[in-house]
Amino acid sequence: MAAEEGKLFVGGLNYDTDEQGLEQHFSSFGPIAEVVVVKDRETQRSRGFGFVTFTNPEHASDAMRAMNGECLDGRQIRVDHAGKSPRGARGGYGGGRARGRGYGRGTFLGGAPGCWEGHPWVLIPPPMSPRNQGGYGERFPSASYRDNYDN
Numbered sequence: 591m592a593a594e595e596g597k598l599f600v601g602g603l604n605y606d607t608d609e610q611g612l613e614q615h616f617s618s619f620g621p622i623a624e625v626v627v628v629k630d631r632e633t634q635r636s637r638g639f640g641f642v643t644f645t646n647p648e649h650a651s652d653a654m655r656a657m658n659g660e661c662l663d664g665r666q667i668r669v670d671h672a673g674k675s676p677r678g679a680r681g682g683y684g685g686g687r688a689r690g691r692g693y694g695r696g697t698f699l700g701g702a703p704g705c706w707e708g709h710p711w712v713l714i715p716p717p718m719s720p721r722n723q724g725g726y727g728e729r730f731p732s733a734s735y736r737d738n739y740d741n
Contacts, residue, residue, distance in 0.1 A: 595647035596623070597672040598654055601639040603627065604663035609640075615662055616642045620649025641672055 600612065613625040627640040644650040650671070658669040 594672065596644040596650040598642045598644070598650050599639065599668075599670050599672045600642060600657075601668040601670075602665050603636060603638050603640060603667060604665045605636045605638060607636065607640075607663045607665075611663065612640055612642060616644075616653050616657065619644070619653035619656065621645045 598616075603612070607627065609625045609627050612627060613622055616622060616625075621644065622642060623645045624643040625640065628637045629635060630637055642650075642653070644653065654669045654671065657667065659666060661667075
């Protein structure tokens, strides 16, 4: 049995979650060999992910199925076998975080029930104004933009 088979990646951690808290949440599934919360080298602040290594790979699989998508310290976590990524390789241009216009707008509707209620950065959708609701055909169904200039 290789230790890597029992190693889980835990992403989406609250920045205040430490090794002891992570171990406490996962220890009900079986004996744990190691818990690591990855920290920034310079600031020693959590980077929001970590690893839990179980002594038995079957316990790791049970924990992954039970804890993936659950709420831990106010954040919905993602649990997967270490070294596997659902979207291919991480990093590089466009990898990791969303980029481009509109990022961070609107209300976050995902998450475990009760996980996001009352969270200070849950956003409300921006109000719609007439100028961002479409073209002339939607505002003036029988008109063309040229109608105003032909007279």
